[in-house]
Amino acid sequence: MPLFGAIGVAGTGVTVYRKWLDAISDNISNINTARPTSAAAFQARYVVAQAVTSPDGTGGVQVGGIAFGSAAGRLVYDPQHPLADAQGYVRMPDIDLGNEMTQMIMAQRGYQANLAVVDRAKDAYQAAIQLGRN
Amino acid sequence: MSDVTVAAIHSALNGLALRQRVIADNIANINTPGYHAKKVGFESALASAVSGGTGAAGADVQTSLEPTRLDGNNVNLDQETLSNVDTGLRYQLMLRAMDNEFGLVRDSLRTA
Numbered sequence: 346m347p348l349f350g351a352i353g354v355a356g357t358g359v360t361v362y363r364k365w366l367d368a369i370s371d372n373i374s375n376i377n378t379a380r381p382t383s384a385a386a387f388q389a390r391y392v393v394a395q396a397v398t399s400p401d402g403t404g405g406v407q408v409g410g411i412a413f414g415s416a417a418g419r420l421v422y423d424p425q426h427p428l429a430d431a432q433g434y435v436r437m438p439d440i441d442l443g444n445e446m447t448q449m450i451m452a453q454r455g456y457q458a459n460l461a462v463v464d465r466a467k468d469a470y471q472a473a474i475q476l477g478r479n
Numbered sequence: 480m481s482d483v484t485v486a487a488i489h490s491a492l493n494g495l496a497l498r499q500r501v502i503a504d505n506i507a508n509i510n511t512p513g514y515h516a517k518k519v520g521f522e523s524a525l526a527s528a529v530s531g532g533t534g535a536a537g538a539d540v541q542t543s544l545e546p547t548r549l550d551g552n553n554v555n556l557d558q559e560t561l562s563n564v565d566t567g568l569r570y571q572l573m574l575r576a577m578d579n580e581f582g583l584v585r586d587s588l589r590t591a
Contacts, residue, residue: 349565356561474571
């Protein structure tokens with residue numbers, strides 16, 4: 346375990362949750378991105394967290410990979426749309442705003458929780474540095 | 480009181496202070512297009528200096544090779560913030576070690 350290891354471990358959590366927030370904001374901003382029916386729909390991105398295990402006992406978490414949402418999306422009838430096909434359909438991404446918002450709350454709380462760990466660990470280490478004074 | 484100890488603690492304090500300045504520089508440039516984060520390393524140079532019988536070692540500044548964002552910048556804000564916390568704690572620890580060294584001098588003067 347390196348010196349002040351708890352801060353490093355909580356830091357890996359902060360990074361994963363920030364990337365999760367980045368992915369969610371990308372999904373929400375593309376929720377109305379239409380594509381022609383001949384192309385794949387915008388695919389939502391889902392961050393897959395993975396535990397880090399190392400022999401020296403340093404744990405943590407990392408982004409293990411990205412899972413993609415449906416490429417088929419859903420067909421929406423919108424004949425006025427410039428990308429609409431001959432039947433009047435466009436391909437919209439299959440993203441549920443309610444699901445994205447709840448995930449955003451989870452990601453935000455996870456980010457805050459990891460930063461709280463950093464704060465507490467810093468206090469604990471500071472107390473350890475003062476150990477034996479006076 | 481060993482000269483090597485004081486010199487080694489002095490080198491560590493210098494390296495840590497430089498690291499904090501570089502972190503401040505990186506955070507200040509978080510939105511500068513094309514800016515590459517800088518990293519300070521002094522630990523391995525200091526370790527070999529101590530095993531070689533001196534405590535004096537310099538720090539080197541290297542440019543981060545992490546992947547960049549679309550604007551060519553690769554500063555990672557949470558990494559820099561956490562590194563700042565870690566460096567602050569290490570600095571306190573080194574100050575404490577220096578304080579203990581001078582405590583020995585104080586004790587010996589008092590005894591005399």
